[in-house]
Amino acid sequence: MLTKLRTLASLYRQLGLRWLTFRLTYAFRLRSGLVRLQTPQYKWADRPLKYWLRPSIPSEPGAYAGWRKQNAPNFFASVGASLPRPNYGNNAIEEADRILNGEIKYFSHKYHQAGFPPNWNDVTLSDSEESLPTSKEILRSRRTLPQNDKNRHWSQISDDSETDIKFTWEPNRFAFVYTLVRAHAATGDEKYPQAFWQLIQDWAKHNPPNTGANWKDGQEIALRLMAWTFGFYAFINSPSTTPERISQFALYVAAQAERINKNIAYAISTRSNHSVSEAFGLWLVGLLFPELKDAEKYFSTGRDLLEHEAVNQIFPDGSYSMYSLNYHRFILHIYLYAIQLGNLNKSPFSNHLLSSLSNSIAYLSRLIDPQTGQMPVYGSNDGALVLPLNNCDSTDYRPLLQLGSVTINGQRMFEAGEWDEDVFWLCGEQFTAKDAKDSKKEESDVLSLPKERKNPDDLRVLRGESSFPNGGTYILRGANSKAVIRCTDFQERPSHADQLHVDLWMGKHNIACDAGTYLYSGEGIWRNGLARTSTHNTVTVDGKDQMTMVSRFTWTNWAKGNVFEHTDNLWQGGHDGYKPVTHKRTVMALDGDRWLVIDELDSNEPHHYSLHWLLNDAPFEENKNSIHLKYESSVFKIQTGLLNGEGKFSIVRADPNSTRGWRSKYYGHKEPAISAMLETDQSHAVFWTFFGFENDAVELNGSSLQVNSRRWTIDH
Numbered sequence: 127m128l129t130k131l132r133t134l135a136s137l138y139r140q141l142g143l144r145w146l147t148f149r150l151t152y153a154f155r156l157r158s159g160l161v162r163l164q165t166p167q168y169k170w171a172d173r174p175l176k177y178w179l180r181p182s183i184p185s186e187p188g189a190y191a192g193w194r195k196q197n198a199p200n201f202f203a204s205v206g207a208s209l210p211r212p213n214y215g216n217n218a219i220e221e222a223d224r225i226l227n228g229e230i231k232y233f234s235h236k237y238h239q240a241g242f243p244p245n246w247n248d249v250t251l252s253d254s255e256e257s258l259p260t261s262k263e264i265l266r267s268r269r270t271l272p273q274n275d276k277n278r279h280w281s282q283i284s285d286d287s288e289t290d291i292k293f294t295w296e297p298n299r300f301a302f303v304y305t306l307v308r309a310h311a312a313t314g315d316e317k318y319p320q321a322f323w324q325l326i327q328d329w330a331k332h333n334p335p336n337t338g339a340n341w342k343d344g345q346e347i348a349l350r351l352m353a354w355t356f357g358f359y360a361f362i363n364s365p366s367t368t369p370e371r372i373s374q375f376a377l378y379v380a381a382q383a384e385r386i387n388k389n390i391a392y393a394i395s396t397r398s399n400h401s402v403s404e405a406f407g408l409w410l411v412g413l414l415f416p417e418l419k420d421a422e423k424y425f426s427t428g429r430d431l432l433e434h435e436a437v438n439q440i441f442p443d444g445s446y447s448m449y450s451l452n453y454h455r456f457i458l459h460i461y462l463y464a465i466q467l468g469n470l471n472k473s474p475f476s477n478h479l480l481s482s483l484s485n486s487i488a489y490l491s492r493l494i495d496p497q498t499g500q501m502p503v504y505g506s507n508d509g510a511l512v513l514p515l516n517n518c519d520s521t522d523y524r525p526l527l528q529l530g531s532v533t534i535n536g537q538r539m540f541e542a543g544e545w546d547e548d549v550f551w552l553c554g555e556q557f558t559a560k561d562a563k564d565s566k567k568e569e570s571d572v573l574s575l576p577k578e579r580k581n582p583d584d585l586r587v588l589r590g591e592s593s594f595p596n597g598g599t600y601i602l603r604g605a606n607s608k609a610v611i612r613c614t615d616f617q618e619r620p621s622h623a624d625q626l627h628v629d630l631w632m633g634k635h636n637i638a639c640d641a642g643t644y645l646y647s648g649e650g651i652w653r654n655g656l657a658r659t660s661t662h663n664t665v666t667v668d669g670k671d672q673m674t675m676v677s678r679f680t681w682t683n684w685a686k687g688n689v690f691e692h693t694d695n696l697w698q699g700g701h702d703g704y705k706p707v708t709h710k711r712t713v714m715a716l717d718g719d720r721w722l723v724i725d726e727l728d729s730n731e732p733h734h735y736s737l738h739w740l741l742n743d744a745p746f747e748e749n750k751n752s753i754h755l756k757y758e759s760s761v762f763k764i765q766t767g768l769l770n771g772e773g774k775f776s777i778v779r780a781d782p783n784s785t786r787g788w789r790s791k792y793y794g795h796k797e798p799a800i801s802a803m804l805e806t807d808q809s810h811a812v813f814w815t816f817f818g819f820e821n822d823a824v825e826l827n828g829s830s831l832q833v834n835s836r837r838w839t840i841d842h
Contacts, residue, residue: 136674136682141397141619148395161281165388167336170381175373178380183417190376191369199414200470201359203554204311211311214547217517222302222309226321230297233509234520235792242321243328244297247276247338280341286678290647291339292508292793298329298340300353304514307360308547319364322357323371326378335381344386344393345400348407349512351382352463355414380418383411387424394431397618398448402439402457405431406464413471432464433479440482444489445597447618450505451493455526458486459512462533466552480534487530489594490523491539492601493610495634499524499545502610502629502636505621506657506679507643509793516547521791529553593692600689600697604719607632611713613687613699620681623672625701626711627662630721630817635757637764637817638663639742639799642790646678654678655785665709665725665813666736672703707733720833721817724840729809737766737813740789741800743779751775753802754820761820766804769812769829769840774805812840 137146155161176185184190204211221231228242275283285291303322310318333340340346358375361367386393386407393404405428411418412425439447439457446454461483468474493501499522509520516525524545531539532549592601598614610629630638641661646654655661659671666672672685685703690710692698700710712724727735741764745756751773752765766775778787780798789799804813814831816824825832829840 133674133676133682137680140616140682140684145395145397148391152392152395156281161389162279165280165336165385167279167334169334170330170377173335173377173381175377175380178377178418180417180419180421185373187369187373191372193417194372194376195362197417198359198362199416201355201414202466202470202552204551205307205356206360206362212546212550214308214544215517216312218305218308219312221305222318222321225302225305226317230302231514232293232296233793233795234301234511234514235509235795240297243325246298246329246332246340247294276338278338280336280338283339283342285342286647290645291342292646294339295343295346298333299346299349300325300329300357301349301511301514303353303357307357308515310360316365319361319366322361323366326354326375327371330374330378336385341385343400344389344404344407347382347386348403348410351379351407351410352460352512354379355410376415376417379411379415380420383408383415383418383424384420387420387427390427390431397438399439399453399457401431402435402460405429405435406460409464410467413467413473429473429475432461433476436461436479436482440486441594441596441617442485443591443594443596444482444485444487445594445599446486447597448505449597449614449616449618449621450507451490451501451503452505452507452510454486454490455523456510456512458483458490458526458530462529463513463552465533483530484534487527487534487539489597489599490530491527492592492594493599494523494527495631495636496524496540497634498522500634500636502640503642503791504610504612504624504627504629504640507790507793508646513548515551517544593689595689598687600692600699602695602697602713602715604715604721607715607719607721609697609713609715609721611697611699611711613689613701615686615688616684619679620673620684622657622662623659623675623681623685623703624662624664625659625672625685625687625703626664626699626709628711628713628723629663632719632762632817633760635760635762636742637755637762638739639789641740641785641788641799643793644788644790644796645794651785656788656790658785659703660736660738661740661785661788663739664711664737665727666738667704667707667709667727668734669736670704672701706730714838716818716833717836720819720822722831722833722838723815723817725811725813725815727808727811727813732807732809734805734807735811735813737804737815739764739766739802739815740787741802742789743798743800746777746800748777751804752824753777753800755800763818763820763822763824764802764815765824766802766813766815767826768804768806769814769826771806771808771811776803776805777801778803814840 175190179185184193224237226242228239229237230240230244231237306318306322386404390404393400408424409428409432412421412428415421441447465475499518501523511520518525522545524540525548527539528545529548529552531537532553598612600611600613602609608631612624612627627640628638629636629640641656644656645652659666673681674683676682685701687699687701689699695715696712698710698712700708707727707729710726714722716722725737741755747754751767752763755762755764778801781787787799787801788796790796816833823834831838831840
């Protein structure tokens, strides 16, 4: 009881009385059945199309389909048009044919045999070599939902039970629709529209309104509607698109929009991407289906929320309040989609919203590796990719930034490439590959902001700013390397306990990396286990987290980070997560892409300190307190030590019994990494870590550290 009271007190301090009161009230409404009364279960036939339409709109299938084709709002010109399509290769055709063969791509990474149509409530997948993990820690991820759950009201189904519900939701997002559309545009083959309609009708058959897991989350519904409407407009002139199917489609859309609308307050309470996606779902339906009786309400509610959440969730420095790069991309895809679609229908968004997105695009441009499109994977990463409209890997952020730069600034950030396909679909022919050379600008020009801005903080991107304090991201650069440092005073709910974490890039190689996420609902240590401090590149004290994890997604007693100094080649900061122990970290960019990291821990009594570095997997050789990593023609040296006292150094790769030595770039998939750890028991300890090259000589003499011919004095 005392622990619960402390948790409530912490949530009250950090999230406020209004949030806490709503959540407690909502829990009561769920348990009492009030939510079931608000969103009752029914059969599709109980509410025919006429129920959803304005009185003046015909509801008979033939008449409605005719009205719809004559009065449909505008959609992206490239979708459903018979224009020459740029050649982006045959990937979409190959992937679409795999879908027709029953193979669904899970979490934007691997295909698995799920059947055609899939069993929409079944997460049991094939056990091929590339299947989802089958080890003990995620047995819950491979189980079918309980049979009675399929017939229950959505509010009676847990999203944290013996089944990881994300494996159920993934095919129900219908992300494969974008692939079917791309394949049809390339071939004109009618089998792709036929598959689209077959899948939608089968889904409706097995998912009656407000029944089962696929009605539980408004965000899942919004993403489904986004994909469905994309396919609907693409295939509207296909022989497979009959008047009966058009009428049924409108009915299905209306019912799902109502479900979002009736529970939108919960999405708002999450203060997360859920409120953005669900607001977008309402706005989308209100815009594209004005014939629905509640269309105006949906449109205005969605628009107001999209405007409001852009201000609330996108920090002034362009970073994102969920402290997750994956979720940052998620909301930007939604906003960019909405901006283009709103402009097509003469319903533009405010300049303030555009300014927030401009800041975000600029912020992310500072983090990306332009050669590979890669970024750090810090924060929650559930594999969400809202717009899979290209052949790039899901870890490549160039499609997003190219689309964002074209949408906001009217010009490219990168030269032409396969990351242009999103631009083709949403922005039209004027930005096809043939125009890339003329529109290409230097990055500093592409990211210029409106001249009328008066807030000095808005000018940070013009100066190539590397300090983003709102989101807690700081960048140091060498000639061909960079360090990305995490340190923040959390203004919103933390994603990971990662204060003072450092990602280090040497050339295109992410040498010191973030572990990612892997699973939200795994067994034991894999229950969002990679969110913990011990997996990050920082120091843990007595094996504890920097904050208190009270559920998969909720931390209390937030650690407060402080930045003491940030210059061109030095960063220094600390946090208070281990009171009364203090932790101060200094990161230095040395000559020739060498790096030095100093960690100082101080307390009045001895503690167990563990300095951890997670290194990207590569062939390696271990020496005393050092490791040589071999990447292609380069060999990098990582060496660590203590100024005083003894320490235990260990290297672990892919430990089968712990989270140590693993990383996850894709949800549900983990791969080996190299965990280097130096541990000591002292009251005052100073760790040092050197990153450099194979032949570098590093020597310690008292408080003096010599790297090759240069000597550095470590103050402590």
